Amino acid sequence: MEAIFIDKHYSLVLECKQGSKKASYELYRLYSKAMLNVAFRIVGNIGEAEDVLQEAFLDAFNKLKDFRQETTFGLWLKQIVVNRSINLLRKRKLELIEIEGDHLENIPDEEPEDEDDVQYQVALVKEAMKQLPDGYRLVSSLYLLEGYDHEEIGQILSISENTSRTQFLRAKRKLMEILKGRGKVS
Missing domain, CATH: 1.10.1740.10 (RNA polymerase sigma factor, region 2, helix turn helix motif)
Structure with missing residues:
Protein backbone atom coordinates (compact mmCIF):
# COMPACT_ATOMS: atom_id res chain seq x y z
CA MET A 1 0.00 0.00 0.00
CA ARG A 92 31.68 24.34 -11.53
CA LYS A 93 33.64 21.09 -11.84
CA LEU A 94 33.23 20.07 -8.21
CA GLU A 95 35.63 17.28 -7.39
CA LEU A 96 35.11 15.04 -4.39
CA ILE A 97 38.16 12.94 -3.71
CA GLU A 98 37.52 9.23 -3.26
CA ILE A 99 39.28 7.87 -0.19
CA GLU A 100 40.53 4.34 -0.03
CA GLY A 101 40.49 2.46 3.24
CA ASP A 102 38.63 3.17 6.43
CA HIS A 103 41.01 5.63 8.09
CA LEU A 104 38.66 8.13 9.64
CA GLU A 105 39.58 10.36 12.54
CA ASN A 106 37.31 11.04 15.45
CA ILE A 107 37.12 14.70 16.23
CA PRO A 108 35.54 15.29 19.64
CA ASP A 109 32.58 17.63 19.85
CA GLU A 110 32.24 20.17 22.62
CA GLU A 111 28.77 20.98 23.87
CA PRO A 112 27.89 24.65 24.35
CA GLU A 113 26.38 25.55 27.68
CA ASP A 114 23.40 27.78 26.91
CA GLU A 115 21.01 28.65 24.07
CA ASP A 116 22.55 32.07 23.37
CA ASP A 117 25.98 30.46 23.14
CA VAL A 118 24.58 27.80 20.80
CA GLN A 119 23.04 30.43 18.49
CA TYR A 120 26.25 32.47 18.50
CA GLN A 121 28.35 29.41 17.64
CA VAL A 122 25.93 28.34 14.90
CA ALA A 123 26.17 31.80 13.33
CA LEU A 124 29.98 31.66 13.46
CA VAL A 125 30.06 28.22 11.85
CA LYS A 126 27.61 29.23 9.09
CA GLU A 127 29.74 32.28 8.32
CA ALA A 128 32.94 30.21 8.29
CA MET A 129 31.29 27.59 6.05
CA LYS A 130 31.08 30.21 3.29
CA GLN A 131 34.89 30.05 3.08
CA LEU A 132 35.05 26.28 2.56
CA PRO A 133 35.84 24.78 -0.84
CA ASP A 134 32.66 23.71 -2.69
CA GLY A 135 32.98 19.99 -1.92
CA TYR A 136 33.49 20.51 1.80
CA ARG A 137 30.70 23.11 1.98
CA LEU A 138 28.31 20.86 0.06
CA VAL A 139 28.80 17.78 2.24
CA SER A 140 28.80 19.74 5.51
CA SER A 141 25.67 21.69 4.48
CA LEU A 142 23.81 18.55 3.53
CA TYR A 143 24.88 16.84 6.76
CA LEU A 144 24.67 19.66 9.33
CA LEU A 145 22.02 21.95 7.95
CA GLU A 146 19.78 19.78 5.80
CA GLY A 147 19.84 16.69 8.02
CA TYR A 148 20.96 14.08 5.50
CA ASP A 149 23.06 11.18 6.78
CA HIS A 150 26.26 10.09 5.03
CA GLU A 151 24.56 7.22 3.23
CA GLU A 152 21.98 9.60 1.76
CA ILE A 153 24.67 12.14 0.85
CA GLY A 154 26.61 9.39 -0.89
CA GLN A 155 23.53 8.50 -2.95
CA ILE A 156 22.74 12.13 -3.80
CA LEU A 157 26.33 12.89 -4.90
CA SER A 158 27.13 9.45 -6.36
CA ILE A 159 30.04 8.99 -3.96
CA SER A 160 30.73 6.40 -1.30
CA GLU A 161 29.44 6.84 2.22
CA ASN A 162 33.09 6.78 3.34
CA THR A 163 33.93 9.67 1.00
CA SER A 164 31.06 11.67 2.44
CA ARG A 165 32.30 11.05 5.97
CA THR A 166 35.86 11.96 5.00
CA GLN A 167 34.80 15.15 3.23
CA PHE A 168 32.78 16.08 6.32
CA LEU A 169 35.71 15.45 8.67
CA ARG A 170 38.02 17.49 6.45
CA ALA A 171 35.46 20.27 6.33
CA LYS A 172 35.22 20.16 10.10
CA ARG A 173 39.00 20.44 10.40
CA LYS A 174 39.07 23.33 7.93
CA LEU A 175 36.27 25.08 9.82
CA MET A 176 38.28 24.76 13.01
CA GLU A 177 41.26 26.38 11.26
CA ILE A 178 39.09 29.22 9.98
CA LEU A 179 37.52 29.79 13.39
CA LYS A 180 40.88 29.60 15.18
CA GLY A 181 42.25 32.13 12.71
CA ARG A 182 39.48 34.49 13.76
CA GLY A 183 40.21 33.84 17.43
CA LYS A 184 36.77 32.29 17.91
CA VAL A 185 37.97 28.83 18.99
CA SER A 186 40.58 28.09 21.61
Whole structure:
Protein backbone atom coordinates (compact mmCIF):
# COMPACT_ATOMS: atom_id res chain seq x y z
CA MET A 1 0.00 0.00 0.00
CA GLU A 2 1.34 3.41 -1.00
CA ALA A 3 1.79 6.01 1.75
CA ILE A 4 0.17 9.38 1.15
CA PHE A 5 1.11 12.45 3.18
CA ILE A 6 -1.41 15.21 3.60
CA ASP A 7 0.26 18.48 4.46
CA LYS A 8 -1.23 21.83 5.32
CA HIS A 9 -0.70 23.13 1.79
CA TYR A 10 -2.44 20.21 0.07
CA SER A 11 -5.31 22.35 -1.24
CA LEU A 12 -2.85 24.83 -2.79
CA VAL A 13 -1.08 21.97 -4.56
CA LEU A 14 -4.43 20.73 -5.91
CA GLU A 15 -5.32 24.24 -7.11
CA CYS A 16 -1.91 24.50 -8.81
CA LYS A 17 -2.49 21.20 -10.56
CA GLN A 18 -5.72 22.73 -11.91
CA GLY A 19 -3.76 25.71 -13.26
CA SER A 20 -4.36 28.35 -10.59
CA LYS A 21 -1.74 31.11 -10.87
CA LYS A 22 -2.84 32.50 -7.51
CA ALA A 23 -2.17 29.14 -5.81
CA SER A 24 1.21 28.92 -7.58
CA TYR A 25 2.12 32.37 -6.29
CA GLU A 26 0.99 31.42 -2.77
CA LEU A 27 3.15 28.24 -2.77
CA TYR A 28 6.08 30.31 -4.01
CA ARG A 29 5.50 32.88 -1.26
CA LEU A 30 5.26 30.17 1.41
CA TYR A 31 8.38 28.24 0.39
CA SER A 32 10.74 30.63 -1.44
CA LYS A 33 12.62 31.99 1.58
CA ALA A 34 13.33 28.57 3.09
CA MET A 35 14.32 27.11 -0.29
CA LEU A 36 16.58 30.09 -1.03
CA ASN A 37 18.36 29.39 2.27
CA VAL A 38 18.80 25.73 1.31
CA ALA A 39 20.27 26.68 -2.07
CA PHE A 40 22.51 29.38 -0.58
CA ARG A 41 23.93 27.05 2.05
CA ILE A 42 24.92 24.62 -0.71
CA VAL A 43 26.14 26.93 -3.48
CA GLY A 44 27.53 29.70 -1.27
CA ASN A 45 26.56 32.55 -3.62
CA ILE A 46 23.30 34.47 -3.28
CA GLY A 47 22.98 35.21 -7.01
CA GLU A 48 23.45 31.58 -7.94
CA ALA A 49 21.11 30.52 -5.12
CA GLU A 50 18.41 32.82 -6.53
CA ASP A 51 18.91 31.23 -9.97
CA VAL A 52 18.65 27.75 -8.42
CA LEU A 53 15.48 28.79 -6.61
CA GLN A 54 13.81 30.05 -9.80
CA GLU A 55 14.79 26.95 -11.76
CA ALA A 56 13.63 24.67 -8.95
CA PHE A 57 10.20 26.32 -8.80
CA LEU A 58 9.89 26.12 -12.59
CA ASP A 59 10.76 22.41 -12.38
CA ALA A 60 8.30 21.87 -9.55
CA PHE A 61 5.43 23.64 -11.26
CA ASN A 62 6.14 21.89 -14.57
CA LYS A 63 6.29 18.48 -12.84
CA LEU A 64 3.45 19.10 -10.40
CA LYS A 65 1.22 16.63 -12.26
CA ASP A 66 3.75 13.94 -11.23
CA PHE A 67 3.61 14.90 -7.53
CA ARG A 68 1.67 12.10 -5.83
CA GLN A 69 1.70 13.18 -2.17
CA GLU A 70 4.12 10.37 -1.24
CA THR A 71 5.79 13.07 0.85
CA THR A 72 4.92 16.68 1.69
CA PHE A 73 5.20 19.32 -1.01
CA GLY A 74 7.93 21.06 1.02
CA LEU A 75 10.12 17.95 1.16
CA TRP A 76 9.54 17.26 -2.53
CA LEU A 77 10.48 20.84 -3.42
CA LYS A 78 13.53 20.75 -1.13
CA GLN A 79 14.80 17.68 -2.99
CA ILE A 80 14.47 19.56 -6.27
CA VAL A 81 16.36 22.54 -4.80
CA VAL A 82 19.13 20.28 -3.44
CA ASN A 83 19.47 18.49 -6.79
CA ARG A 84 19.54 21.78 -8.72
CA SER A 85 22.17 23.15 -6.31
CA ILE A 86 24.32 20.07 -6.71
CA ASN A 87 24.02 20.27 -10.48
CA LEU A 88 25.23 23.86 -10.34
CA LEU A 89 28.25 22.81 -8.29
CA ARG A 90 28.96 20.00 -10.74
CA LYS A 91 28.97 22.56 -13.51
CA ARG A 92 31.68 24.34 -11.53
CA LYS A 93 33.64 21.09 -11.84
CA LEU A 94 33.23 20.07 -8.21
CA GLU A 95 35.63 17.28 -7.39
CA LEU A 96 35.11 15.04 -4.39
CA ILE A 97 38.16 12.94 -3.71
CA GLU A 98 37.52 9.23 -3.26
CA ILE A 99 39.28 7.87 -0.19
CA GLU A 100 40.53 4.34 -0.03
CA GLY A 101 40.49 2.46 3.24
CA ASP A 102 38.63 3.17 6.43
CA HIS A 103 41.01 5.63 8.09
CA LEU A 104 38.66 8.13 9.64
CA GLU A 105 39.58 10.36 12.54
CA ASN A 106 37.31 11.04 15.45
CA ILE A 107 37.12 14.70 16.23
CA PRO A 108 35.54 15.29 19.64
CA ASP A 109 32.58 17.63 19.85
CA GLU A 110 32.24 20.17 22.62
CA GLU A 111 28.77 20.98 23.87
CA PRO A 112 27.89 24.65 24.35
CA GLU A 113 26.38 25.55 27.68
CA ASP A 114 23.40 27.78 26.91
CA GLU A 115 21.01 28.65 24.07
CA ASP A 116 22.55 32.07 23.37
CA ASP A 117 25.98 30.46 23.14
CA VAL A 118 24.58 27.80 20.80
CA GLN A 119 23.04 30.43 18.49
CA TYR A 120 26.25 32.47 18.50
CA GLN A 121 28.35 29.41 17.64
CA VAL A 122 25.93 28.34 14.90
CA ALA A 123 26.17 31.80 13.33
CA LEU A 124 29.98 31.66 13.46
CA VAL A 125 30.06 28.22 11.85
CA LYS A 126 27.61 29.23 9.09
CA GLU A 127 29.74 32.28 8.32
CA ALA A 128 32.94 30.21 8.29
CA MET A 129 31.29 27.59 6.05
CA LYS A 130 31.08 30.21 3.29
CA GLN A 131 34.89 30.05 3.08
CA LEU A 132 35.05 26.28 2.56
CA PRO A 133 35.84 24.78 -0.84
CA ASP A 134 32.66 23.71 -2.69
CA GLY A 135 32.98 19.99 -1.92
CA TYR A 136 33.49 20.51 1.80
CA ARG A 137 30.70 23.11 1.98
CA LEU A 138 28.31 20.86 0.06
CA VAL A 139 28.80 17.78 2.24
CA SER A 140 28.80 19.74 5.51
CA SER A 141 25.67 21.69 4.48
CA LEU A 142 23.81 18.55 3.53
CA TYR A 143 24.88 16.84 6.76
CA LEU A 144 24.67 19.66 9.33
CA LEU A 145 22.02 21.95 7.95
CA GLU A 146 19.78 19.78 5.80
CA GLY A 147 19.84 16.69 8.02
CA TYR A 148 20.96 14.08 5.50
CA ASP A 149 23.06 11.18 6.78
CA HIS A 150 26.26 10.09 5.03
CA GLU A 151 24.56 7.22 3.23
CA GLU A 152 21.98 9.60 1.76
CA ILE A 153 24.67 12.14 0.85
CA GLY A 154 26.61 9.39 -0.89
CA GLN A 155 23.53 8.50 -2.95
CA ILE A 156 22.74 12.13 -3.80
CA LEU A 157 26.33 12.89 -4.90
CA SER A 158 27.13 9.45 -6.36
CA ILE A 159 30.04 8.99 -3.96
CA SER A 160 30.73 6.40 -1.30
CA GLU A 161 29.44 6.84 2.22
CA ASN A 162 33.09 6.78 3.34
CA THR A 163 33.93 9.67 1.00
CA SER A 164 31.06 11.67 2.44
CA ARG A 165 32.30 11.05 5.97
CA THR A 166 35.86 11.96 5.00
CA GLN A 167 34.80 15.15 3.23
CA PHE A 168 32.78 16.08 6.32
CA LEU A 169 35.71 15.45 8.67
CA ARG A 170 38.02 17.49 6.45
CA ALA A 171 35.46 20.27 6.33
CA LYS A 172 35.22 20.16 10.10
CA ARG A 173 39.00 20.44 10.40
CA LYS A 174 39.07 23.33 7.93
CA LEU A 175 36.27 25.08 9.82
CA MET A 176 38.28 24.76 13.01
CA GLU A 177 41.26 26.38 11.26
CA ILE A 178 39.09 29.22 9.98
CA LEU A 179 37.52 29.79 13.39
CA LYS A 180 40.88 29.60 15.18
CA GLY A 181 42.25 32.13 12.71
CA ARG A 182 39.48 34.49 13.76
CA GLY A 183 40.21 33.84 17.43
CA LYS A 184 36.77 32.29 17.91
CA VAL A 185 37.97 28.83 18.99
CA SER A 186 40.58 28.09 21.61
